[in-house]
Amino acid sequence: MAMLVLALLPLLATSASAAGGCAAEASLSSPNGNAYAACSDLPRLGATVHWTYDGAAGSLSVAFVAAPAAPGGWVAWGLNPFGEGMAGAQALLAAPSSSSGAWAVRTYNISGYALGAPGPIAFPATGLAAELGADGRVRVSGTLSVGQGAAVLNQVWQVGSAVSGDGIPAPHAMGGDNLAAKAKLDLVRQTTSSSDSGGSGLARERNIHGILNAVSWGLLLPMGAIFARYLKTFRSADPAWFYLHVTCQIIGYGVGVAGWATGINLGNASNGVTYGLHRSIGIAAFALATLQVTI
Template identity: 50%
Template sequence: MAARAALLILLAVLLFSGVVRGNAAGSCSSMSFPSNRVYAACSDLPRLSSSLHWTYEGGKGFGSLSFAFVAPPPSQSGWVSWAINPSGGGMIGCQALIAFRQPDGAMGVKTYNVTGYGPVSEGPIAYETSDLAAEFTGGAMRMFGKVKLPEGTTVVKQVWQVGAEVVDGVPQKHDFKPENLESMGTVDLLSGGISGAGSSASRNKNTHGILCAVSWGVLLPLGQIFARYLKTFKSADPAWFYLHISCQMLGYVIGVVGWATGLVLGNKSKGIVHTNHRNIGITLFTFCTLQVFALFLRPNKDHKYRLYWNIYHHSIGYSVIILSIVNIFKGMDILAVEQKWRTGYIVAICILGGVALILEIITWTIVLKRKSGKPKERPTFHLDIKWFDGLPNESITCFQDFKTTFLRHFASSRKYQKTDHCLFALKQGFTEPLRSYIKGLNQVAQDVSSATSEILMSVFSHRLVEGEFFRDLIQDPVKKFDEMLVKAASYINV
């Protein structure tokens, strides 16, 4: 009994999973069309909640493609389009079929050869068409028709689109949301395989956004926080400078890669121009490049132009932060990102801002504390008055006493220029070693600017004690004082 119950449960689970799998496989297979329109293949397209149904029959010299395209327009007065682009994967060159409500109120299909960006004009296309028709039911427009393709065509590049408005029988421009910009790809008419070109473009846009958000929006502000607040702490010098440079250079390199990715995306999206986002991005790249070059032109701290360099450096730096944050939010609007990504970046900015606010308070507290704790300097005179503090108590009773004491101190402490007479006052003692006598003579001679070699020789020889060295000088006199010192050295070393 238990085994039978388990078997029934298993069959129910398998049946339910099969139903779910069948529904997940695609809703296009459950659609039915009027006038006995039946198609051999169908595929749910990856964008704009649309689907394509078709039957392809090869013939001699050509192939016949019967199709039905289904998509919900943004409004009841809007339009839907399906096109084949034989020359590329974008909008230019599309041989388009556009269905919308005609001026008489009936649904109809018109052909358009899209040759540029801007208003489209009805006209013949490169493929022969027939049995074109359209209907509006269940909130979706359905477009039917037959297209004659060149012989051997099995894969076509398709572009599909929806728009919200038709004015005077002319479809107006569509939205530029990611879904609209990525509604293109290829369809294999034999195997039924569908590929979307939008995945690569979407990946590139996401890469561009992430690179710019990390570089301009996180690393550069973080580097400026290091520079402004860490250098207040003496122990962080020069670590703050290397942290600042590392964040700024890494942010610049990543930012340039993101900026280049944006240029590539712009070139691939001709006719789609986000002017403000582009201009701010170019300004950011220019400012950051100037900052990098300014690093090599930074004057020394004591240079007279350092103040002006600091003003320039700080002004450009804070401008970059403000422009970065503004442009990142503009980029999010363009990509139409989910609210969680926008919230995440706001949280990151708030965290950085909160850290900066706390560090700002700490910095000013430290600066003010240092200023208040620094002792006030007493006014000083150029005249040293320590001698006055050392005078005995009550030694000055009147101004005359002060004058006399001051002049006596000034006269005794004044340095006078020594003359040659100071040298002739020297004399070697009877027991004084020759080395000591020469050393004393040299010390006095350094303060006598007028002492020449002849004077030094005369002083040295005439004030020398009679001895073996004295007799040697008498017997073998020298002509220069340096030679006399050399001869004296030989007696000193004996």
């Protein structure tokens, strides 16, 4: 019985996350003193979002709580009316003042994969405020006009480690959690859900890319070379070694082409994200393999 309970714990945790709820700060209230209607622990960067949606007024009161990547860093949360991810996000970014140290919130209409300058956003914002808690986490709150009848919104969030002397946030890290910091905000069901699970979207394509190239460059092509190098020394293996060599090389190259194609597609779908060394190694390996096949 105990083993059954332990086995079911991950499923129960997943269900609780999908249904909303926060592990901490359950009693967090909005600036007007009213408790937020919903709360959810976000799946990345240890962040939490609290919100109340007034359908009649079309307003979304929100409080985003997260710790900066380092002391003196920044935190940001936003909604993207154009799609998932950073490009197109209408963001609230909180950072400390270089002179007084007081936290302030600025709005950003992020048109690409660079933050740009602060300015008006598509969702008119009022009551913006930010404060640093004793636990090192920053609370960013405000009210956004998202319109009547809003149901499911794309939300993104991020944390950074530094702010320059003139108040410009330094770029955030490019780790897996940073790149995957996005989710759906369901105003009707009062839940959040991940926008890109491990079995779909870019994450799934990255897995396919890795598996294809591991099978090609790490298994089939080396096996073909081993057959040609060692089996041909045995007279009894002639001409079997040659057919094994050719079969492994042809299949390995074909699988490598598929891995190359998925890599190109991933690059095209990941604007602003470049892995220079990885790309250079891939180009060199594919060029040498193609040369070997053609001569």
